[in-house]
Amino acid sequence: MLNNSVESEQKMSEFEKTLDENGPIIQAKGVEVYYGEKQALFGIDLDFQKHQVTSLIGPSGCGKSTFLRCINRMNDLVDIARVKGQVIIENQNIYSNDVDVVALRAHVGMVFQKPNPFPKSIYDNVAYGPRIHKTVTSKDEMDYVVEHSLKRAGLWDEVKDRLQEQGTGLSGGQQQRLCIARAIAIEPKVILMDEPCSALDPIATAVVEELIDELRERFTIIIVTHSMQQAARVSQKTAFFHLGNLVEHGDTDQIFTNPQDDRTENYITGRIG
Amino acid sequence: MNKDAHIVTSFDNDLKTVETLVLEMAGLVEAQVNDCVTCLLKQDLELVESIRASDKRVDQLETEIGDMAIRILVQRQPMAQDLRAVVVALKMVSNLERIGDYAKNVAKRASVVTELTPLGSSNETISRMSEIVQEMIKGVVDSYVARDKDMADHWRHKDEDVDLIHNTLFRELLTYMMENPRNITSCMHLLFIAKNFERMGDHTTNIAEQVHYMVSGALPDDDRAKSDLTSSITVDLDE
Numbered sequence: 001m002l003n004n005s006v007e008s009e010q011k012m013s014e015f016e017k018t019l020d021e022n023g024p025i026i027q028a029k030g031v032e033v034y035y036g037e038k039q040a041l042f043g044i045d046l047d048f049q050k051h052q053v054t055s056l057i058g059p060s061g062c063g064k065s066t067f068l069r070c071i072n073r074m075n076d077l078v079d080i081a082r083v084k085g086q087v088i089i090e091n092q093n094i095y096s097n098d099v100d101v102v103a104l105r106a107h108v109g110m111v112f113q114k115p116n117p118f119p120k121s122i123y124d125n126v127a128y129g130p131r132i133h134k135t136v137t138s139k140d141e142m143d144y145v146v147e148h149s150l151k152r153a154g155l156w157d158e159v160k161d162r163l164q165e166q167g168t169g170l171s172g173g174q175q176q177r178l179c180i181a182r183a184i185a186i187e188p189k190v191i192l193m194d195e196p197c198s199a200l201d202p203i204a205t206a207v208v209e210e211l212i213d214e215l216r217e218r219f220t221i222i223i224v225t226h227s228m229q230q231a232a233r234v235s236q237k238t239a240f241f242h243l244g245n246l247v248e249h250g251d252t253d254q255i256f257t258n259p260q261d262d263r264t265e266n267y268i269t270g271r272i273g
Numbered sequence: 274m275n276k277d278a279h280i281v282t283s284f285d286n287d288l289k290t291v292e293t294l295v296l297e298m299a300g301l302v303e304a305q306v307n308d309c310v311t312c313l314l315k316q317d318l319e320l321v322e323s324i325r326a327s328d329k330r331v332d333q334l335e336t337e338i339g340d341m342a343i344r345i346l347v348q349r350q351p352m353a354q355d356l357r358a359v360v361v362a363l364k365m366v367s368n369l370e371r372i373g374d375y376a377k378n379v380a381k382r383a384s385v386v387t388e389l390t391p392l393g394s395s396n397e398t399i400s401r402m403s404e405i406v407q408e409m410i411k412g413v414v415d416s417y418v419a420r421d422k423d424m425a426d427h428w429r430h431k432d433e434d435v436d437l438i439h440n441t442l443f444r445e446l447l448t449y450m451m452e453n454p455r456n457i458t459s460c461m462h463l464l465f466i467a468k469n470f471e472r473m474g475d476h477t478t479n480i481a482e483q484v485h486y487m488v489s490g491a492l493p494d495d496d497r498a499k500s501d502l503t504s505s506i507t508v509d510l511d512e
Contacts, residue, residue: 229350256352258490262275268352270284271277 025050025220026071026190030085033066033075040066042244043085048190048237053212053221055231055252058241059267064224067241068192071222072108073101089190106133109183113195115175117167117182122159125167125178126150129186145185153181154211173204180211184219191215193223197230209234228268232256240264274354274420274488287345288355291338291362292418295369298334299414301327302369305376306410306473310403312383313466314396321380331373335366354487361487365417368476368483372410375469375476382462389459392449395442399463402438402470405431409477413484422488429481429497435474436500442467443503451508471501 024047033041041063048054056064066075073094075081086093094104106129117125126146130136136145146163150156155177159170167178176196183191193212197205212221212234225231231238232252239249240263248255248264259265266272279285305327308320342359345351351359409428416424446460446467478497485493 228352232352257356259353265275265353266277269275269355270280271275272280 024048025090026222027088028067028070028085029088031067031070031087032084033063033070034082034084035078036080040244041070044246046239046246046249048220048222050220051216051218052237053216053223053235054237054239055235056222056224056239056241057226057228057231057267058247062241063244064239064241065194068194068222068224071190071192072105072110073099074110076101103133106135106186107188108190108192109186109188110192110194111176111179111183111196114199115172115179117170117175117178119166119168121164122150122167122170122178123163126181126185129182133186135186149181149185150178152184152215153177154207154214155181171204173200173207176200176204176208177211180208180215184215188219190220190222193221195224195226198226205230228256240267242267281349284345284349284355287341287349288358291341291345291359294334294338294341295362295365296414296418298331298338298366298369299410299417301331301334302373302376303407303410303414305331305373305380306403306407309376309379309383310400310407312380313386314400316383316387318384318387321383324377324380328373328377331370335370338362338366354490357487357490361483364483365480368479372473372476375473379466379469382466386459386462386466389462392456392459392463393445395445395449395463398438398442398445399467399470402435402442402467405434405438406470406473406477409435409474409481413477413481416481417484417487420484420488422485425481425484425488426493429478429485429493432474432478433498433500435471436502439467439471440500440502440506443506444508447506447508 026048028044028046031041031044032039044063044067046067056068058064069075070083070087071089071094073083075083083095085095087095089104089107092099118128120128123146126149127136127142130142130145136142147156147160150159155174158174159165159178167175170178176199180191180196197208200208209230212223215221223231223234235252237249238252238255240247240255240259240261242263248259248261250260255264256268259268305324308324311317312320312324342363345359349355409431412428412431413425416422416428443464446464449456450460482492485491
């Protein structure tokens, strides 16, 4: 018993060491975002480690979603948005001119607040990414990817007998897990989640949170959430944004028991600052 | 600590209520400790009953504060300083309740001790020890009200003095017992009484550490000097 725990502790510390040696998978350096004249983000420097879940928290309009969207260049889709600074994913600045945005988004998947399955069958929803990115060619292989992704998203047992039914016919929680299955079908490195549970009931939320914890073994996850309890439950690191600034970033335990900045304290304790 | 008001006013009221109840409990326990000393040194046995009565209220308050804290945890899911305040209140009340128990135990022994002959300066020594414990309790409760971790640390270190007196008294009483076996009854009671005060000091120290944690978010990082040596004190029979 004792040996086991010593062994597992050793394994853990080796594991953590490997993480450190690998360095951050994503580095944001001096990221600034302007919507027209208005500056929405001010010089954000933030690193994300592999296989960790990071929560981005802060009041509405603080820039956390804007920042999340910088990580897969979703802000490109907003005409008036301009992004300055660098976002480096595995040594590649994703804002350099030679980056293929479509390929980038294959590496950085995204799950949105409102489940948004395509008006297609459950099967085709999951197969969509591998098809357009041509990561899978044969029918057998595609069957495998669809099954495997749905299993990893914890949805397989519920839908295996009706894969040809419309994805939009599923319940909210199932739809959200379908979207997660769709995101992981192309084996991204990073998954971005923008309030993935805010439209779900507590049970569906718990299922998704459990899923996030399992997915962490393979992916790096960044989640924007308005629920402090959720951030405390699912993430290892937490970053607090306020008025476009990154105020505080640290271990989730520390942020929620002993934040260093008064603005963080006021926000998470529900005080009028 | 941040003293800004919460957006939800009733949350402020809840936290205030917990604090008020903790202070009521601390006040009762302080009085119990004062009264048990009076019982013992002034042979005022009527006070024993009043200590017993107040002990009931102390137990009641412990339950009340526990319930209230659990309700806050469920309803408000407090974070940061609010979370610390609620958790610390829970721990404080356990410690306060124990201190009250020790005071009650001292008071119960008072009736026996008053019938016994005083031994040397042991009464004065116990009186001195109890004075420091009383000061400590008062000081620590003040530091809780003031959210002052330095004040809490100051009183936390006072426990060293209590331990030192306890050691001295322990030796002294061992000597009396060896001098004359008739002293054993008194000495045993006095030893338990001294031990009770020593334990009150320890629980007060715990509270001081909790106040430190509540204010700063971290426990005091220095190791407090431990001066209670009674577990290893022996007296040589051939002396």
